[in-house]
Amino acid sequence: MAAADGLCTELPMWVTNAWYVAAWSHEVEPGRLLARTVIDEPLVLYRTAAGEIVALEDRCCHRFAPLSMGRLEGDALRCMYHGLKFAPDGSCIEIPGQKLIPHSACVRRYPAQQRGSWLWVWMGDAAAADPAAIPSTVALDDAAYRLQAGAIDYAAHYLLIDDNLLDLSHLSFAHEKTLGLDMPQWADERPAMLPLERGLRVQRWLRNHPPRGFMKKLGERVDVWNSYDFLFPGIFLQRTDFHPAGTAERCGGGAPDTAPLFHRVDEQAVTPVGERTSRYFFAAGARAADIDPDRVGRLFAVTETAFHEDKALIEAQQRLIDLDPARRMLPTSLDAGPTRFRRLVDDLLAGEGGRRIPASAVGSS
Amino acid sequence: MAAADGLCTELPMWVTNAWYVAAWSHEVEPGRLLARTVIDEPLVLYRTAAGEIVALEDRCCHRFAPLSMGRLEGDALRCMYHGLKFAPDGSCIEIPGQKLIPHSACVRRYPAQQRGSWLWVWMGDAAAADPAAIPSTVALDDAAYRLQAGAIDYAAHYLLIDDNLLDLSHLSFAHEKTLGLDMPQWADERPAMLPLERGLRVQRWLRNHPPRGFMKKLGERVDVWNSYDFLFPGIFLQRTDFHPAGTAERCGGGAPDTAPLFHRVDEQAVTPVGERTSRYFFAAGARAADIDPDRVGRLFAVTETAFHEDKALIEAQQRLIDLDPARRMLPTSLDAGPTRFRRLVDDLLAGEGGRRIPASAVGSS
């Protein structure tokens, strides 16, 4: 619907040469077809008999019926409108009642990989797809951890969700009763930021914090080391380590050099679906040694509640941007992360000959 | 909402000089007003005391209130916003508190005809409306048949539904468990096609078919003669005749010259409502001598189920077209019918000075 919101231009608006999280691994069961849209492109995901992930364009080349409404026949996929059949590489191998199959009869195959518990798809030039570029993540069934997983659909541009994750100062306000831990430090102190290949590393100590609830067992006061890597398009890999009070001081404000008392894990992925729709995948939990199975459910519930607090704010933010797309945001020192990351996205877009991030869609910083 | 989907042009996009099915006859009860939209034009339908069908523009010329929210006063129709009253010919015959009624005070009357059990309206130049051009159809109460009737609203361009009806190869796939009768011939063999004045005649033999269910009484094997006329805008008049196996051979592949064992009737009409909305009217049944009253209910239920299979596919197809309107479809030998019919529609549009069928709306074949 490019024309409808005045964003109609011929330049690409998406970075294609990137790995995007399309689904949780468990969402693609053997023998089943899963339809997903990523950067406005329809995908159908399934597994071969050998368990490998296949991601094809979810639009039959014949009359554009969705292949996700089709039928798996072994490792091949048949369109159940007029019966064209496609191999897992996307080539058409059967057209009913027609012997000759033209070379152009195919759907696009997207490079796809299962890593950890996410299914990643490469939306750009297949020759450039390097599985080694997929970041490491903890699998949900890793015995060293207790994790729970979820997903939320957003009616908002993905960069607004990225902004949120790149500026955790909002924990003191948006999540003061959930994830904020009553800690004004989130907002009052600025974290350190290091550039990464396609992202940022964000790190900080939150010192002298009185633990709440079942965490009280860790002591009266703790120093919390919060560190996350944030990678394009919106991969958020965070560790939150609880140490005895004084550790931050002892380490001179740098990374801790001792094992934590409690090791929390948060891994999230923001995937653009379209210009105003995104999908947000998340896992939260802790080292198995640190948490009981029932406690992890409570930790996850609080986390999910917080994510719905974000969703309400971000979707409202999107509506207000759309109400007056020309208005400019006020930059503050809180915005270092979002600003640096948006510059990075602009560079990636420019590298593909695309247009800059439209201020009319996500505001200007 | 032309501007919203980039189809904004000054050229007409509808063929107006045509009879369109606006409603089932029984939908317009005496004394009642029925609102319908056809090719983006609002209509109100009602019957005069003599039972004649009146189709007026459903928009009072005064302030554009819908006359369908008005009141019948004899054969005249009063707008119940400010009280203007209209004769069945569309002329205004009363303006409250005003003696002089200007000549321009009128709403458009559309030529309308009841034929069979459909109400037909002519959307173009009234002088060109020839009731003789309305095709013959079987009335629902014709004692020689047992028929049931229904209607489905589509969120899709009417030509996508026409495509579906013009290429019955999809019966082998989309309807393999309903109308397809386990017959790969639908897809594997191409029917004969003859040009008609504003449409196509499509005919074929499906040979040596083993009847299922209550049709087993017809014999172990039958030859099925399937023949339909397809007329603009989407009138589908089909007969499916079951003959003893060998009849096709005996007739040299031509039309059967003997009475069928079983004579099935399917009559359907596709009516464009707007650019992305259509209404699909259908009746299905068989010769009264061939089917019990309870069997016809079962036959109709299977048919209606199949039509919902089509709706799911076609609406998905529309969404995929809209996601990337510039993409071109892959022509196959399956598309002879749709391709010829779309050329005919383009000719009709050109004949009215309109623009060509927009590929952005319905794909290009």
Added chain:
Amino acid sequence: MAAADGLCTELPMWVTNAWYVAAWSHEVEPGRLLARTVIDEPLVLYRTAAGEIVALEDRCCHRFAPLSMGRLEGDALRCMYHGLKFAPDGSCIEIPGQKLIPHSACVRRYPAQQRGSWLWVWMGDAAAADPAAIPSTVALDDAAYRLQAGAIDYAAHYLLIDDNLLDLSHLSFAHEKTLGLDMPQWADERPAMLPLERGLRVQRWLRNHPPRGFMKKLGERVDVWNSYDFLFPGIFLQRTDFHPAGTAERCGGGAPDTAPLFHRVDEQAVTPVGERTSRYFFAAGARAADIDPDRVGRLFAVTETAFHEDKALIEAQQRLIDLDPARRMLPTSLDAGPTRFRRLVDDLLAGEGGRRIPASAVGSS
């Protein structure tokens, strides 16, 4: 969504220098935040500890989160996304973790006034806001009256609702069973109209009317004096006085010079929310001496029913206008009020350098 309906132009489309009713006074409780949109601008309303009404732009200047999702801290309002805090005058007084607050850090404050039971906001140049220009209305708790209040959201341009209120001939038709009182005079006789500063005064006698229901106690026949002021943007202040039959004659058709038998009050305000959305505030009742508490509930219920009759008609009218925006309405003698008022609105728009009322949005008269 200016682009979507073809109304995209750079010229302003709203009159800003005007008092708009944003809410009923009781909708803004102490300690609570109320979000409202007026002429496409998002507002948050609250009360200071002293009870004064504050109306701020409901969009934090930082990242455009809505302040209405924020928190009142005394008389100040904190954004609960990243914590910026604003004084009641709209100036930012705190940015977490940042000492320097730039001058540009503020949200717009709109002049706001509580008068009667409505909260009025001035949407234009604050220097031009004159509280004395707010018309007098009866407060809901005025002991001399018994009134009830309500509000309805419309999916229609506010001028279509104004049209409705400026031509009460529709009472004879749209409300023949509710407010019309079986009186064809509403449609058959034209009222007198006098120009007001930013509106019209509309007056008429409805003579020799047989009262219905509990009004029968007034006599077999009454003369009804109906008089209302209609002011931009859609303030409708009406008095309907029942007098003994003959009073109209005795007063020579002019205003009555004696106290009425029954004094009905209707006060309404139409507020544009956006191009196709409006909010309609209304109070109805009568002089306390004239009506029992339970009767006023019945009177109000009939009135509210009538307003839903209007809503159904006007929203349908809007849909029909949007279906064919270029079509022109037919002027009649009924339209004197709407026509004069629309000319006044055009003058107000021109006075602010805005564009004329778009015929494509509300038809042309």
